[in-house]
Amino acid sequence: MHTSKQVFEPISRHSFQDESLLKLALTHSSCDRPEGDNQRLEFLGDAVLDLVIAETLYHKFPQANEGALDRCRASLVNGKSLARIARKHHLGKYLEVGEAHRQHHADPSHAMLEDALEALIGAVFLDGGLECARQTIQHLFGEPINAIEVSAGSQNPKGQLQEWSQKHYHGVVPEYRELPAEGPDHDRHYSAAVFLAGKELGRGTGSSKKAAEANAAHVALKALE
The missing domain is CATH 3.30.160.20 (Double Stranded RNA Binding Domain)
Known part of the structure; x- marks a missing residue:
């Protein structure tokens, strides 16, 4: 009986049952491959990230109002924050980019790193479900989540x-x-x-x-x- 080999991905800390999802998450659109690129996974990962961060903040700050929670979430999932986390975990070195694009841009842009990080989260969600995605997000965003404070105006x-x-x-x-x-x-x-x-x-x-x-x-x- 043939059994598929799990592939452990160190950035997400997830063992992929379906390796093709991981490959797709790390494929930039400039590769122009028949199997596609990471844009659809990025769309999905963006929604999963928003949900998990919102849920985490909801429980972390039980007295905070909607506006305060929204500001906290925005500070955690904005593009610069995502690119910083992607760079911290050296995601760029695993990202596959078309040769023509690489000749003009040796290093991945902020936008490419943001998309790849969200695509990776989307791939974890499809491969392992919401709980696996939640564990990945807690691993990647744990430090900024622990450091964040709700703004309450001049009293805070x-x-x-x-x-x-x-x-x-x-x-x-x-x-x-x-x-x-x-x-x-x-x-x-x-x-x-x-x-x-x-x-x-x-x-x-x-x-x-x-x-x-x-x-x-x-x-x-x-x-x-």
Whole structure:
């Protein structure tokens, strides 16, 4: 009895039953092959990504309204964010591109990487179903999802700073780092620093880690003004 061999794809961390779906996801339209390219899979993957991210944010922020959730989702799935994740996982080196196109463009464009990443998600969904696609998305988007904060206007400096960074730093999410705490256990003072694209923007202290991060964001906003 013949059994098909599963193919493990390291970027998605999915073992493909149908290897042709993986090949199709990594085939750019410039290849002009009879079996097609990744555009249809990109269309499907875009919808699956939107659904999983929306579901994740819905559970992560139970008090957030529709507008706040929509802004969070947009910051996670915008083109620059997708291209950054694709580059981080070196997706470009696996993307098959037509020779004529490669002669004029040695490296894949942002748009090509965005499409390939969504096509890969679409291929995982067709091959393994929604749960497999969810696991792939959680793997790829885990860090930015963990870092994201809901904006609640002037009462939430972390949200304000995130909105600023999305506008001026192409969707890059601020990173908060804990600094050594001071004081006895019953009266601890926590400290945190906030970084954007590797550059420190401000430091803050507070009676909790969350308060320290909020104060660091407030200092950063003042500096940016």
